[in-house]
Amino acid sequence: MIRVQDEVVPRAHRRQLLRLGFLGLAGLAVTEMAAVFAPFFRVTRIAGLGAQVTVPEPKSAILARFAASNDEPILYSQWRFFLIHAPGGIAAAYRKCTHLGCAVPFNKSEDQFHCVCHQSIYEKRTALLTSGPAPHGLDLFRIREEGDHLVVDTNPLNLLVREDNKWHDEHLEVQG
CATH class of the missing domain: 1.20.5 (Single alpha-helices involved in coiled-coils or other helix-helix interfaces)
Structure with missing residues (x-):
C-alpha cells in the first residue's frame, strides 16, 4: 500500500x-x-613627531660615538630621525624616504642608508641621494644646541628640504 x-x-x-x-x-x-x-x-597616526626633542646623550658623547663607529648614524626610532656626522658638524636626518615615505634604515654592511622598498640609496654623512627613484636626499630636521645637549625640532612642517640634492653649509645648524 x-x-x-x-x-x-x-x-x-x-x-x-x-x-x-x-x-x-x-x-x-x-x-x-x-x-x-x-x-x-x-588614517595612520603619526606618533613621536611635532615636538621639540632633547637628545638624551650630551653632544660630547654623540661625537665620541661617531669617532668610535666610523661616523655611523645614530637612530632615534621613537622620534623617527638619525643623527648624522655631517661635514663640519651634526645634522638630524628624517627617517622618511622622499620617494614614497618608507622608513629608511641604515645598512651597516653597505655603510649607507638603503630604502628596501624601492632601492633608494642615501650617503651616510649627508643623507643625500646617490641612486634610486627618490627625488632628493633625506630631509633634515632643524637642530640646535642648548648647553651640552642637542634639541631637534621634529615638526614635519619645519623640515630642511634639499630638492637640489646637494649639501650646503646652511644645512648645518650644529657645529662640531
Whole structure:
C-alpha cells in the first residue's frame, strides 16, 4: 500500500542552488577584499613627531660615538630621525624616504642608508641621494644646541628640504 504524505517539502531546483552558491561565493569575495583593503583606509597616526626633542646623550658623547663607529648614524626610532656626522658638524636626518615615505634604515654592511622598498640609496654623512627613484636626499630636521645637549625640532612642517640634492653649509645648524 502506498502512503500519501500530508506535507509537501519544497525541493531546491538546480538554478536556485547555483544562484545561492554564486551569491555566497561573491559575498565571501567581497568580505575578503574589504578585510584586505580596510587597513589602507585607516588614517595612520603619526606618533613621536611635532615636538621639540632633547637628545638624551650630551653632544660630547654623540661625537665620541661617531669617532668610535666610523661616523655611523645614530637612530632615534621613537622620534623617527638619525643623527648624522655631517661635514663640519651634526645634522638630524628624517627617517622618511622622499620617494614614497618608507622608513629608511641604515645598512651597516653597505655603510649607507638603503630604502628596501624601492632601492633608494642615501650617503651616510649627508643623507643625500646617490641612486634610486627618490627625488632628493633625506630631509633634515632643524637642530640646535642648548648647553651640552642637542634639541631637534621634529615638526614635519619645519623640515630642511634639499630638492637640489646637494649639501650646503646652511644645512648645518650644529657645529662640531
